[in-house]
Amino acid sequence: MQRTAHHLLLLLAVLFILSACTSGGGAGAPTQPPAGNATTPTQPPAGNATTPTQLPSAASPAPTQAPVAAGPINPRTSEPCAVLNAEAMAGIVGSSLITTVPLKSGFILTCSYEFGDQKRIDFEMDLLNPGKEAYDRVIASQATSGATVEPVNLGDVAAVKERSGDVSLYMVVNGWYAVLYGYGIERQTVIDIGRLLTDRVIAFTPTSLGDLVPTPVPQPGTLIGMEVVIETPKEMAGVTTLESLKIVSIAGFAMCSSTPLADPFIVTFIAPPGQDPPTPVGSFSLVVNGGVTVNQPTPARIDVGLGRSDAAEMRGGEGTVIVAADGKSGTFEAGQIKGRWTCTVSE
DSSP: OOOOHHHHHHHHHHHHHHHHHHTOOSOOOOOOOOOOSSSSOOOOOSSSOSSOOOOOOTTSOOOOOOOOOOSSBOTTTSOGGGSSOHHHHHHHHTSOEEEEEEEEETTEEEEEEEETTTEEEEEEEESSSOHHHHHHHHHHHHHHTTOOOEEOOOSSEEEEEEETTEEEEEEEETTEEEEEEEESOOHHHHHHHHGGGTTTBOOOOOOOHHHHSOOOOOOTTOEEEEEEEEEESGGGOEEEEHHHHTOTTOTTSEEEOOSTTOSSEEEEEEOOTTSOOSSSEEEEEEEESSOOOTTSEEEEEEEEEESSGGGOEEEEEEEEEEEOTTSSEEEEEETTEEEEEEEEEOO
């Protein structure tokens, strides 16, 4: 069966609150990104939305300019919106820059640039993983989902995808993996903006997650690890972890009931909106109402979203789960969908 992913997100939000009251497991609400460079920045729409954000009226504050850094740029130490030259971007787009919204969370750097004429560019860069490795994983995921990507002569390697008028440019430049998403902007314009990186960023050097993200001391009962394995059907098969989703330090995108006494009993993850998940599955939800009987089949609702979490093709339905005695692992089945999960919480 298919439904829009937005219904699932609303359901998960409600269940998240209920579960927090009963199980004590899971993660908290996501933190707000830092303010942008505009006097009153406009939060861009989540995910790969096809309708650009409504721009400010003529009475809005004067347009702002993103910071411009000269010479080779180190993305790990730069302001997110200074990695690309915003002034040069505006010249390529052919519209004035309205506002920028920066965010650096964990090892992902992002900046959203809004221009006149309802045009927008979202920029993302991986600060941790070697570019070619990250690129190959994403391209393989696109192929598995049936998407068509076309090679582009840019940087170390690059490919472009078009969908419903939106453009995604995946690229490796000087060893860094980066993505540009264009809304209301032509394919060649997005590619030309991508070329701005070729002589702007320094060469990639390996680093560790600990160097990029300070390791917090988790509170007892905090979800610190999750593995969801879908065995069948073939188009969904894969192993998803919090680390592969890059949401280790982003609260609110995953939760796991850590006791069989939880009612409702929930296991769920949602890949960050607007990003291609590492496997075909962008969202997963397992919900049991009325409690579970350990080591025995228990009726459950199982929903799996293929593709990006904010535009997923939903599959699943009523099925059964078998929860282990500790409540932190088990198996699930709904029609052709079969798999297992394991959650790890801090002691």
